[in-house]
Amino acid sequence: MLRSRLLAILAVLILLLSLGSLVGAQDDMVEIEYWQYNFGARVDAMNMLIEQFEAENPGIKVVHNSDIPYADFRTELAASAPAGVGPDIVTLYFGWIASFVDAGYLVPLPEDPFSEEFIRETFSPMVANSKYQGEYWAIPTAVRALALFWNKDILADAGFDPESPPTTLDEFQEIAIATTQNDGDPSDLYSITRQGFAATMVGQNHHWFRDVLIRQYGGQPYSDDGRTVTYNSEEGCAAYAWLTSFATEHFTGSNDILDGATNAFVNGDTALHIDGSFRVGTIRANNPDLNYGVAELPVGPNGEKHTFGSYWTHGITRRANDDPARLEATVKFLEFITRPEAGTLWVNTVGELPAQLASASVEELLMDPILGPFSAGLEYSSATFFVDESAQRQVLIDAYDNIRLGGMDPCDALDEAAAAEQELIDNFWADRE
């Protein structure tokens, strides 16, 4: 009795399974997989692009996996690769490209349509300059630069002109100090109720130091070939001391309070904030009523303008390369999401600037009160070549914590950071020569 019933169940199961595979075999759809980490506005923008792409290419289905938090993104990629699953096309931070290329995870972009000539002519210079080992490995939809965000209500409340953001580092410091409020001991960061400025090394501020502040103090972060750390110079030390002084001397804010520096600005609790254009989308989604403005980064002692340019960029994986049909579909999709039209959709949804110069007329972007300062910055932006972005970032996070929590001298902390980072860079190149 029992046995025959079991057999019957088995038979039904087998039937169902074979039916399923029949259905699967019937359609000739090529299915490709696209992965990015979860960042609300970017997920929305990509969903729109995929919808348009699928309408134009009925034979291709794009599976969009964006269900991965930023902190787990690399973990998920690492876990998927040995299992033989994962994306055909993946969006990576530009600073990660070297390590993914070294692992053989990415394949070079095909000459058609991504020839060097095409990239040089149509993409922003920071993209065109991103060759690694003589090849292009990834291409972005959008690029970003750093700029200054300021809260107009707080400036007005503290007696400053709400329409005049600080243009120099001295003004920046003055406003940050004057707008800070607390309900206890002024030298206690935890008593702050309204922040003037809070540095967040976990966020964008290590870039602000690395590519902006140190140059404005007359120093250089790295040697010209990028292989020697030079930020632990007298100038670098002065720049770093200036950056850390907000938490150690002037007590204008900290990433440890008010739900973190970024959220604090978005929630309207911080006067000044340094961030990328992608934060425009965050503010639009989470606090659309925030009365804020965006300006180019303040200039430093030598009067020079600098900003940090960066981008998330799409690469084709080894997995896609293994199957000609999928590779063809993947290249088609990559071409579609890097078109000028995609860049326009992207800037309107996410706030990141189109990577293709033709996407939106530069004039129009420059006139935009929010996006204008970022666009202006693209002209004088620079970017560090990272061998291991997260480890190099950690080095400056530790230096900052050593100063703030450990009471270390900024110059000593920076020396220690430089030594640690030099070791990372040396190890990276040692394997390649």
Added chain:
Amino acid sequence: MEEQSGLVRTKRMTLAKKKVLWAYIFLAIPIVFFAYIRVYPALFAFQMSLHDYNPLAAEQPYVGFENYERLFEQLGKRKSQTKSAFQNTINYVLLGVPIQLCLALAISLMLNEIRFMSTLYRVMFFLPFVTSTIAIAWVFRMLYQPRFGLFNVILQLVSLPQQPFLRSPQQALPSVLALVIWQGMGFAIIIFLAGLKQIPRTYYEAAEVDGASRWHTFRYITFPLLNPSIVYLLVLQTISFLRMFAPVIAMTEQGRGGPLDSTVTVVLQTYREAFQSFNMGYASSLTVVLFALILGVTIIQLSVTSRRIN
């Protein structure tokens, strides 16, 4: 032919033998599963530790003992993440295990005395143990918050200075440890209570007749007779502290084991090397060293502490 001979053999089996055979057949399933899911990956880690193993790569070159050399080089440095990971892990064990066991013993002695609502109290102490560590860690993270966290609010109410807790390199480790001790205590209490129930009441009655003080009763009856429970817990809790991971990744900023590597553990460091820096080979060498450490500590504990039972 074969089928028939098999049939004949089954017929010759007694009922008891048949039962045993079936038991083995059913047991084989979990054993195969266990071997594939736990034993094989563990052995695979040994193999990985001899390779420059990058999960993203198609090929994994053999490098011999290079990963171990790097590990010991890092341990020899004045300051390194690997060194902090080992130092912290040892601190977690040296502080955590004795505090947890002493507290658990004291509480179970009290629980053993009370009758009124004793079940309720036992449940209250056991509840944290069966609650998700991640959930508890996040609740504690909020309790430790500056300004608005409950602990700082209480400090404020009694006019004591605010404490940074998880945001200070000095206080972070004890703050994490407090949670782990509290959470794991329920398990130790249950084991101690079971041990206490095993001690015959007549011993206590005899001691009472002889006029022994409470301390003497504890010192000469309860403690020696609890020895098996103590040894068992000592070994088990040491291993669990050596393997600490979840509370640290959940309670520290971006799961980094900070500030300044003050809370990072060997397992967290392994995870970071393996899945964030993609150095699977180096990460595997860390787990192998941790394995050796656990094995060594367990052997020493068993041989030293179990001697006292007699």
